[in-house]
Amino acid sequence: MRAATRHLLSIADLGAAGIEELLRLSDSFVEVSLRAIPKVPALRGKTVATLFAEDSTRTRLSFETAARRLSADVMTFHAASASTRKGESLRDTAETLAAMGVDAFVVRHSCAGVPVQVARWVDACVVNAGDGAHEHPTQALLDCVTLRQVLAERDGRAVEDCGVEAFEGLRVAIVGDVRHSRVARSEVLALSALGAVVTLVAPGSLLPPSLDGWPVEVSHDLDEVLGSTDVCYLLRLQVERGTAARVPTAHEYSTFYGLNARRARSMPEGAVVMHPGPVVRGLEISSEVADMPRALIRRQVSNGVALRMAVLFWLLGPDRIGLEGPDMDRIGAGHPGSTGDALVEVGGA
Amino acid sequence: MPEGSNAGEPLLAILGGTVVDALGERRADVLVAGTAIVEVGEGLEVPTGARRLDAEGCVVAPGLVDLHAHLREPGFEESETLETGARAAALGGYTAVVAMPNTDPPVDGAAVVHHVRTLAAKATCRVEVAGCITAGRGGERLAPMAEMAEVGVRIFTDDGAGVQDGDLMRRALEYARGLGVTLAQHCEDASLAAGGHMHEGSWSSRLGVPGIPAAAEEAMVARDIALARLTGGRLHLLHVSSAGSLGLVAAAKAEGIALSAEVAPHHLALSDAALAGFDPVFKVNPPLRSPRHVLALREACASGLVDAIATDHAPHPPEAKDLPLEHAAFGMLGLQTALPVAIGALCRGLPAFGTAPDDHAGPSHMSLANLLGLLSWGPARIAGIALDQGGDQGGPLVAGGPANICVIDPGATWTVDPAQLASRSSNTPYAGWELQGALRHTVFRGEPVVVDGQAQR
Numbered sequence: 001m002r003a004a005t006r007h008l009l010s011i012a013d014l015g016a017a018g019i020e021e022l023l024r025l026s027d028s029f030v031e032v033s034l035r036a037i038p039k040v041p042a043l044r045g046k047t048v049a050t051l052f053a054e055d056s057t058r059t060r061l062s063f064e065t066a067a068r069r070l071s072a073d074v075m076t077f078h079a080a081s082a083s084t085r086k087g088e089s090l091r092d093t094a095e096t097l098a099a100m101g102v103d104a105f106v107v108r109h110s111c112a113g114v115p116v117q118v119a120r121w122v123d124a125c126v127v128n129a130g131d132g133a134h135e136h137p138t139q140a141l142l143d144c145v146t147l148r149q150v151l152a153e154r155d156g157r158a159v160e161d162c163g164v165e166a167f168e169g170l171r172v173a174i175v176g177d178v179r180h181s182r183v184a185r186s187e188v189l190a191l192s193a194l195g196a197v198v199t200l201v202a203p204g205s206l207l208p209p210s211l212d213g214w215p216v217e218v219s220h221d222l223d224e225v226l227g228s229t230d231v232c233y234l235l236r237l238q239v240e241r242g243t244a245a246r247v248p249t250a251h252e253y254s255t256f257y258g259l260n261a262r263r264a265r266s267m268p269e270g271a272v273v274m275h276p277g278p279v280v281r282g283l284e285i286s287s288e289v290a291d292m293p294r295a296l297i298r299r300q301v302s303n304g305v306a307l308r309m310a311v312l313f314w315l316l317g318p319d320r321i322g323l324e325g326p327d328m329d330r331i332g333a334g335h336p337g338s339t340g341d342a343l344v345e346v347g348g349a
Numbered sequence: 350m351p352e353g354s355n356a357g358e359p360l361l362a363i364l365g366g367t368v369v370d371a372l373g374e375r376r377a378d379v380l381v382a383g384t385a386i387v388e389v390g391e392g393l394e395v396p397t398g399a400r401r402l403d404a405e406g407c408v409v410a411p412g413l414v415d416l417h418a419h420l421r422e423p424g425f426e427e428s429e430t431l432e433t434g435a436r437a438a439a440l441g442g443y444t445a446v447v448a449m450p451n452t453d454p455p456v457d458g459a460a461v462v463h464h465v466r467t468l469a470a471k472a473t474c475r476v477e478v479a480g481c482i483t484a485g486r487g488g489e490r491l492a493p494m495a496e497m498a499e500v501g502v503r504i505f506t507d508d509g510a511g512v513q514d515g516d517l518m519r520r521a522l523e524y525a526r527g528l529g530v531t532l533a534q535h536c537e538d539a540s541l542a543a544g545g546h547m548h549e550g551s552w553s554s555r556l557g558v559p560g561i562p563a564a565a566e567e568a569m570v571a572r573d574i575a576l577a578r579l580t581g582g583r584l585h586l587l588h589v590s591s592a593g594s595l596g597l598v599a600a601a602k603a604e605g606i607a608l609s610a611e612v613a614p615h616h617l618a619l620s621d622a623a624l625a626g627f628d629p630v631f632k633v634n635p636p637l638r639s640p641r642h643v644l645a646l647r648e649a650c651a652s653g654l655v656d657a658i659a660t661d662h663a664p665h666p667p668e669a670k671d672l673p674l675e676h677a678a679f680g681m682l683g684l685q686t687a688l689p690v691a692i693g694a695l696c697r698g699l700p701a702f703g704t705a706p707d708d709h710a711g712p713s714h715m716s717l718a719n720l721l722g723l724l725s726w727g728p729a730r731i732a733g734i735a736l737d738q739g740g741d742q743g744g745p746l747v748a749g750g751p752a753n754i755c756v757i758d759p760g761a762t763w764t765v766d767p768a769q770l771a772s773r774s775s776n777t778p779y780a781g782w783e784l785q786g787a788l789r790h791t792v793f794r795g796e797p798v799v800v801d802g803q804a805q806r
Binding site (some may be wrong): 091111112113114131132133134180209210 | 544
């Protein structure tokens with residue numbers, strides 16, 4: 001029996017327990033991704049629709065790959081290029097797709113709140129794949145997956161043995177266009193829920209107008225912050241949202257807030273650099289830094305598929321797992337100790 | 350039959366209520382013949398043939414006057430018409446509304462004024478037509494205000510937008526001064542508000558929605574007060590929503606500047622936290638502000654700094670509202686809910702929607718009599734349609750006076766059902782709310798246009 005329809009609209013809906021559950025679920029799917037045939041039948045018969053009204057090929061492909069690896073059927077809708085151009089409203093589009101039998105919508109839109117609205121309009125699960133400057137929950141979660149792997153490696157532990165308590169006291173600097181960044185909002189919620197200490201580093205004109213209630217420190221001096229930072233998280237300057245008028249010149253921004261090799265070397269031993277992509281080399285990050293071993297950018301991307309598999313499974317899987325405790329056996333992912341009774345691996349090893 | 354009434358005129362008796370008007374409060378029946386009140390007193394003898402309206406346990410007051418309603422006709426009849434808007438007004442207790450001129454075509458000449466009046470000839474309340482300050486609401490040159498004043502327009506506004514050009518606004522005030530009319534400003538500095546969709550503050554920052562800072566309003570309030578001082582022109586501030594604006598108004602009034610200010614019921618009852626679910630029904634301009642501003646507005650109503658409560662009734666069809674928040678139209682319905690919403694916020698001190706229960710509901714609890722002043726005789730004077738201005742609105746309810754009356758049951762509760770509202774649109778932010786304070790009867794120019802909460806035509 002399905003309880004109230006579950007959605008992933010904001011990190012705030014998850015809390016630390018929900019985040020931990022999704023991280024642990026994703027461990028199993030990371031393992032699946034490494035197989036010769038990286039596919040499980042967990043969501044066979046389910047339909048996942050990607051409803052993207054803003055171009056983002058990377059995120060859409062990541063979700064669609066995740067859905068296919070779970071054996072779900074995938075429906076792709078580019079709102080920017082189809083019915084909406086003929087004047088159909090987003091609500092009509094969503095309701096029309098829902099009428100075809102969609103179990104989960106993955107929604108991306110340039111306006112904040114659209115996934116929340118879609119969740120009100122249709123009777124299906126909704127995943128926020130990025131909405132305006134609001135949130136991008138799966139980005140924050142996949143970054144937590146990546147950081148947890150790094151923390152486990154640092155301590156010489158298996159990632160499964162690394163609980164979220166490892167995030168406690170982790171010093172994270174989020175640098176750049178926080179004002180327009182949905183990634184930053186999800187990142188702040190997720191990292192602070194796990195006990196990390198977050199510092200926003202940006203000129204005043206790129207900070208949100210109010211930081212009331214944000215569990216963050218603020219600095220305007222990147223050099224000062226970097227010496228005591230474990231994770232330097234760089235944000236892309238969102239020129240399409242009017243950032244250009246908020247800094248005098250790209251050169252000035254790069255001079256004061258760009259991560260160049262000199263700055264990267266001033267970070268503590270073992271500190272890492274992250275970026276949600278797409279990277280603009282030479283602006284927020286220099287090419288040299290982007291290619292340093294401490295830059296986790298590629299790893300973030302590869303963890304994206306596993307995390308999104310975890311999210312889709314969490315929303316749509318059989319015997320949907322409750323927040324009270326994940327049961328790895330149910331995913332049939334060949335997790336060590338799994339009985340694998342519910343599901344059979346496609347293609348048989 | 351009472352003296353002074355003409356034979357054959359319909360008779361109406363409003364019985365058993367408490368009359369509340371600018372003269373005070375008294376138990377009294379009210380007898381109406383034709384379009385006039387003929388007798389007010391306790392235990393009146395009801396002439397045979399008179400229609401009886403029960404007012405037991407009710408307040409009998411002068412009809413309410415709305416300074417600010419978008420009735421959308423001509424041009425936007427899919428949202429509202431003068432007929433449906435006036436019906437909604439009557440059901441809300443209003444016997445007069447000032448119709449905003451942002452129609453298509455805009456009301457920027459005597460011909461359009463005449464057209465709107467013709468369309469409103471059979472409306473169930475008085476429709477007072479406001480004219481534009483600038484031609485076509487374009488913000489570039491003055492509209493022919495003298496031409497419109499000559500046919501009786503008393504209030505001018507470009508509402509929907511403020512007059513951005515300071516020098517143009519200066520000339521408008523100078524020109525208006527000679528005509529004895531009032532300029533009503535939608536105070537919003539467009540450059541500061543550009544691209545915003547809700548109040549700029551902790552909620553907008555958290556939700557990632559571009560905000561409209563209170564400073565956008567305050568900057569124009571400050572400028573226009575300076576211009577009113579400079580020119581001596583009469584200024585009315587529409588839908589004041591920020592605490593900072595109130596401070597400027599208080600200082601200007603203390604200085605003796607000819608200035609009045611209105612606030613909208615939704616700014617008293619709702620806060621920006623209502624946008625947490627991104628529901629465009631809560632998108633309005635000026636935006637719902639933070640609790641600090643809501644409390645300041647309530648205090649300003651109680652203290653008498655504010656002169657009127659006006660609805661900013663702004664109907665929109667679903668296709669303009671069922672959109673991403675950043676694409677949806679600004680505005681919400683107000684005419685049928687203004688009275689009980691204001692009673693809740695100001696008389697009962699209910700916490701604003703979106704604030705914590707202990708987020709203190711507000712200052713003193715206003716008396717219903719004082720609230721009625723803000724809803725009836727206060728705005729009647731600003732619109733220039735009070736009795737001593739040659740008009741027929743705002744009371745008092747005395748023999749010989751015009752029979753524009755509303756009967757309110759302050760204790761009755763009802764649940765707002767958007768589909769049941771008389772407006773052609775259903776964008777009320779109070780869907781499903783149980784409101785206390787129900788409109789029982791409305792008498793417009795002697796005609797009972799609403800009886801027991803039902804529109805009669």
